[in-house]
Amino acid sequence: MKLNYRIVILIFATVFGLVFSIPSFTQSGEGKKITLGLDLQGGLHMLLGVKTDEAVNSQLKSIASGLKHFGERNDILLDGISVSEGEVTFELLDSDDATVVDEHLKTVEGTVVHASEGKYTVTMTPEAVEKLKLQSVDQAIETIRNRLDQFGLAEPTVAKQGIDKILVELPGIKTPEEEQRARELISRAAKLELMAVDEERAMRVHDMSDAEAASFGDKILDDALQPEIRHLVNEIPILDGSMLTDAQVGYDQNNRPVINFSLNSEGAQIFGDFTGKSVGKRLAIVLDGKVYSAPVINERIGGGSGQISGNYTTAEANDLAIALRSGALLAPIYMMEKRSVGPSLGADSIKASMIALIGGFALVALFMIVYYGMAGVIANIALVVNLLIIIAVMALFGATLTLPGMAGIVLTVGMAVDANVIIAERIRELLREGHSVRKAIESGYDNAMRAILDANITTLIAAVVLYVYGTGAIKGFAITISIGILASMLTAILGTHGIYQMLENRMGKSKNPFKYFGIKG
Amino acid sequence: MELFKATRSIPFMGKSHIAIVISVLLVLGSYALLFTKGLNYGIDFAGGTIVQVKYEGVAPIDVMRQKLADNPVFAGSSINEFGSPDEVVIRLKNSSESMTRDLGDVTREQLAGTGTFEIRRVDIVGAKVGSELREKGIMAMALAIIGILVYVAFRFEWRFAVASVFALVHDVSIALGAISLVGLDVNLDVLAALLTILGYSLNDTIIVFDRIREGITDNKKADLAEIIDESITKTLSRTTLTSLTTLLVVVVLFFFGGEIIHAFAFTLLVGIGVGTYSSIFVASPILKWFGFDVKRYHAKLSEKAAREAEKERLRAQFEQGVV
Numbered sequence: 001m002k003l004n005y006r007i008v009i010l011i012f013a014t015v016f017g018l019v020f021s022i023p024s025f026t027q028s029g030e031g032k033k034i035t036l037g038l039d040l041q042g043g044l045h046m047l048l049g050v051k052t053d054e055a056v057n058s059q060l061k062s063i064a065s066g067l068k069h070f071g072e073r074n075d076i077l078l079d080g081i082s083v084s085e086g087e088v089t090f091e092l093l094d095s096d097d098a099t100v101v102d103e104h105l106k107t108v109e110g111t112v113v114h115a116s117e118g119k120y121t122v123t124m125t126p127e128a129v130e131k132l133k134l135q136s137v138d139q140a141i142e143t144i145r146n147r148l149d150q151f152g153l154a155e156p157t158v159a160k161q162g163i164d165k166i167l168v169e170l171p172g173i174k175t176p177e178e179e180q181r182a183r184e185l186i187s188r189a190a191k192l193e194l195m196a197v198d199e200e201r202a203m204r205v206h207d208m209s210d211a212e213a214a215s216f217g218d219k220i221l222d223d224a225l226q227p228e229i230r231h232l233v234n235e236i237p238i239l240d241g242s243m244l245t246d247a248q249v250g251y252d253q254n255n256r257p258v259i260n261f262s263l264n265s266e267g268a269q270i271f272g273d274f275t276g277k278s279v280g281k282r283l284a285i286v287l288d289g290k291v292y293s294a295p296v297i298n299e300r301i302g303g304g305s306g307q308i309s310g311n312y313t314t315a316e317a318n319d320l321a322i323a324l325r326s327g328a329l330l331a332p333i334y335m336m337e338k339r340s341v342g343p344s345l346g347a348d349s350i351k352a353s354m355i356a357l358i359g360g361f362a363l364v365a366l367f368m369i370v371y372y373g374m375a376g377v378i379a380n381i382a383l384v385v386n387l388l389i390i391i392a393v394m395a396l397f398g399a400t401l402t403l404p405g406m407a408g409i410v411l412t413v414g415m416a417v418d419a420n421v422i423i424a425e426r427i428r429e430l431l432r433e434g435h436s437v438r439k440a441i442e443s444g445y446d447n448a449m450r451a452i453l454d455a456n457i458t459t460l461i462a463a464v465v466l467y468v469y470g471t472g473a474i475k476g477f478a479i480t481i482s483i484g485i486l487a488s489m490l491t492a493i494l495g496t497h498g499i500y501q502m503l504e505n506r507m508g509k510s511k512n513p514f515k516y517f518g519i520k521g
Numbered sequence: 522m523e524l525f526k527a528t529r530s531i532p533f534m535g536k537s538h539i540a541i542v543i544s545v546l547l548v549l550g551s552y553a554l555l556f557t558k559g560l561n562y563g564i565d566f567a568g569g570t571i572v573q574v575k576y577e578g579v580a581p582i583d584v585m586r587q588k589l590a591d592n593p594v595f596a597g598s599s600i601n602e603f604g605s606p607d608e609v610v611i612r613l614k615n616s617s618e619s620m621t622r623d624l625g626d627v628t629r630e631q632l633a634g635t636g637t638f639e640i641r642r643v644d645i646v647g648a649k650v651g652s653e654l655r656e657k658g659i660m661a662m663a664l665a666i667i668g669i670l671v672y673v674a675f676r677f678e679w680r681f682a683v684a685s686v687f688a689l690v691h692d693v694s695i696a697l698g699a700i701s702l703v704g705l706d707v708n709l710d711v712l713a714a715l716l717t718i719l720g721y722s723l724n725d726t727i728i729v730f731d732r733i734r735e736g737i738t739d740n741k742k743a744d745l746a747e748i749i750d751e752s753i754t755k756t757l758s759r760t761t762l763t764s765l766t767t768l769l770v771v772v773v774l775f776f777f778g779g780e781i782i783h784a785f786a787f788t789l790l791v792g793i794g795v796g797t798y799s800s801i802f803v804a805s806p807i808l809k810w811f812g813f814d815v816k817r818y819h820a821k822l823s824e825k826a827a828r829e830a831e832k833e834r835l836r837a838q839f840e841q842g843v844v
Contacts, residue, residue, distance in 0.1 A: 039781075047650060049647075176629060180622075180626060183620050183621060183623075184620070184621050187620030333620065334618040334619070334620065335617065335618050335619065335620055335645065335647070336618070336649065336650045337645065337646050337647060338623060338625075338643065338644070339643075339645075340625065340642065340643045341641070341642050342639060342640065342641040342642065344575075345573065345575075345641035345642055348779065349779055349781060352777060352779030352782070353778060353779065353782070355777045355778075356770070356773050356774045356777050356778040359773040359777055360769060360770030360773040360774065361770075363770070363773065364766045364769055364770060367765070367769065368766075370522055371522045371523075371524075372522075403781060403782065404710055404713055404782075404785065407774060407782055407785060407786075410770050410773070410774055410778075411717065411770060411771070411774075411789070413770050414763075414766045414769065414771065415721070415724075415763075417763070417766050418724070418759075418763040418766075418767075421759050421763050421766070422728065422759050422763075425756075425758050425762075428523075447735070451727065451728050451731035451732075454673075454727045454731060455723070455724040455725075455727045455728055455731075456724075457672060458669050458672060458673070458720060458724065458727060459720035459724055460720075461665060461669055461672060461720070462665045462668075462716045462717065462719045462720035462723075463716075463720065465661050465664050465665040465668060465716065466661060466665075466713060466716050468661075469657050469658070469660060469661035469664070470661070470713065471654065471657075474709050474710070474712070474713050477713050478713075481717070518522055519523050
């Protein structure tokens, strides 16, 4: 027996496979392990869509808000400020103020202003719309990531898919209740608005239509706690959550959880100005389109802090505070695809696929030994090393093992021996033609090589296509199949060749070399 | 052990007409099924919702049906046993976009009072995502076939490529026919299985073609049918053995891999069977029908060899500085 470079490579491959697959087998803390896909460990997978049009709409509203505040601060009469069909319209009552208004409008970025005879139309430029849409997706990703981080879930994935889709994967979710809570947290618009109650018409709110309210520049909102109560508020908010700097859970005098928020200096100023001149009127605290409270303003409120009270549990208050802190979503998100798997199903899948793997492996290994004798044993060695390498490579690259991925590994067991079957058949043929063992082995490998390469490359082509076009779990299948094919080139072709070369002399001296290949002479 | 001990070539080509009749019947039958019964697209491609529920004890399917019938959301939904009597799958044709309350939640609430159960899986695929996935699936299939066509044409000759693609289309058609016949849900895993069949069936075909290529270059014989018979005979052992080992694991996967992997394993089972058959009986006759001519191939090869030699000569001259 002598060493050759092939056997050295095989030994290296074996050691590599062993060392890097052990952490995955023992699941010990040290070293890189295979990550189990959500279908195996349980968890929540979601593909979210972003309603980017809504971001444009709310940007226009915020422009309108700004205009309103500008008018009030500078005693300029801007009448009928309203937002509709992608534009903000208003009328300037005193034409003497035109230059000041024009100057102000110039400072609002990304807009086009049309003015004729005091009637103004402000629209956003197409570039600004496009930019805002992109930004709203990126902002949603950032916000969702923030919220999930604060929520304290293990290893959340939040990634952009395509132009306006977001992939969210949460392996930590185990129960439907947890799932629902996470979904609420993620999707919460968390849009805080402080709005003025229209005291003049508030009495009539219960028999007012939405259209009628709109004609006064008002909006009808439901009460968050008592659905039968409706509030009539000014359509343009005084300020919104973008000026929020912090939100924390606190407790009111009855020891119920509330959320205390603080505003930045700009927000504080607007808030102070408004409360200062609206003493005796009500201020509605609106969150995601519902009125949480509408206290009467007793005096000017400086310092820029406020409170949201609702019938919260501490957990709900906590989630809401997280959502408020991490900022509002510029655009609402909706569910395009959801796959959630309970951990017990994942465990069942692992068990079933392990049985399939072990059963399949045992059958194939047994078959190879029965059919090819010694050559079968050698092929089985290659097969074991192949499996180790698949696991090691996947662990090293941080690839995810999914249920289809497990199927891919099982399939590899069946296909990886293919190379050895081809080679063994060739060697048998050559032996029968009367060649020496050495010659039979060398020519056998030579002749088989081309066919094996062509066959494997075509399978690889299909696997790569599958990887590029597959989604989620299917990608896992493509990965394991590809690694399996590549590893089989190393183990089943190079590795077994090395073993044969090492045994060549002994086989050559044998009176009946045929027995090594499972045939009678 | 040895199962195939052919000392003489088996006359496959002489009997190829029988195989062709069988293949044509199978393919036509498959298309008839596909056009009449059609494919049962699962939620991955059609959109919809799947809720998998496991009960403590036998699932009360009749009670569940009644309960769900109360809510119009569940109109047209189906409830089926899934792998064992205590586990069921509810399939809904619709999906929901709501983040806070989706169809999984609705199902959970609706089933309250039917016993102790655990919702183990909720898959919701929106119609838009479904159609996107379907487009992607067809793209993947087409791209894989084109990629394979180009590779085989490059490594062999265009007729080999066309013949192998014929065999592939043959295999995939029959597999799809079988899927339609048993009414399997076609989801992404079935697509993965179909693509695996593409790779696998081609694998077999290429092993045979490789032998044919070898036979053509080594032999001075010009009779393609003879070369094909000899090549198929020589690779018969390998073709059947590899299919056997692969089938072994697929059968294990089918019976023990769990319910979720069932459709995948079934598709592979049919595909590998058909793929093996087509590599032996279908691909090579097609090669002949496309008018592959051994003499012309020889001429082409020697021409290519001559060109190579000329190039070598020029290079040698260049390196020696003669040119």
